Amino acid sequence: MSEPARRGDTQDRASSMVERQALRTKGxxxxxIDENLVLDRSSFVPLTQHDDSAxxxxxxxxxxxxxxxxxxxxEHVFLVWTGKLHLTGVEDGExxxxxxxxxxxxxxxxxxxxxxxxxxxxxxxxxxxxPAKQPKRxxxxxxxxxxxxxxxxxxxxxxxxxx
Numbered sequence: 810m811s812e813p814a815r816r817g818d819t820q821d822r823a824s825s826m827v828e829r830q831a832l833r834t835k836g837x838x839x840x841x842i843d844e845n846l847v848l849d850r851s852s853f854v855p856l857t858q859h860d861d862s863a864x865x866x867x868x869x870x871x872x873x874x875x876x877x878x879x880x881x882x883x884e885h886v887f888l889v890w891t892g893k894l895h896l897t898g899v900e901d902g903e904x905x906x907x908x909x910x911x912x913x914x915x916x917x918x919x920x921x922x923x924x925x926x927x928x929x930x931x932x933x934x935x936x937x938x939x940p941a942k943q944p945k946r947x948x949x950x951x952x953x954x955x956x957x958x959x960x961x962x963x964x965x966x967x968x969x970x971x972x
Contacts, residue, residue: 810867826855842890848930858939865877865935869894873931874924877951882940883919888912892931895924899951899960 832839845854847868854866869892875890877899887894887907894957896913899920906926907913915921917938925931951957 813851821962822929822967826858828855829854840864842932842934846886846890846932847930856934860926861939861941863937864940865937866890867933867935869923869925869931869933871925871928871930875922877920877922877957878941879918879920879951880943880947881936881944882938884917884938884948885915889916890928890932890933890934892925893927894931894933895926897922897924899956920954 817848828832829845830838830840838859841855842856845856845866847866850868851870851873852866855863856866857864877897887896889907889909889911891909893906893908895904897904903921905913911954952961
């Protein structure tokens, strides 16, 4: 099983990604999810990448979560391989727990938060688009957005009114 590449080292990530692939031609890249699973720690394992898309294998440990965020100009599909993945968004109805074989497709600029709610690792395959021109920021946290700042202010106002 290959070690996941470090996020900051593009050259190591690219060479490790090629080593993880079973077949690579000009137009094809083939990799195995099972052969690249990392279950004993949180992981971000790049499997394939073309000019406008990428496939990454992620593992979230029990209770692990990220912050509410969006990716300008990037769509994401999260396909759960093992375990459970709880996703929440900021729009009404955006709250779902996915199991193995289920996926969600999130449009660019939509906020979401990922969380592993169960006592075993959650492994999911991430399919994402890559913009031709990178935005100023690849990740925008909800609380930094205008809408997020209004929501924080409203929560503070509600809390101070209840005191």
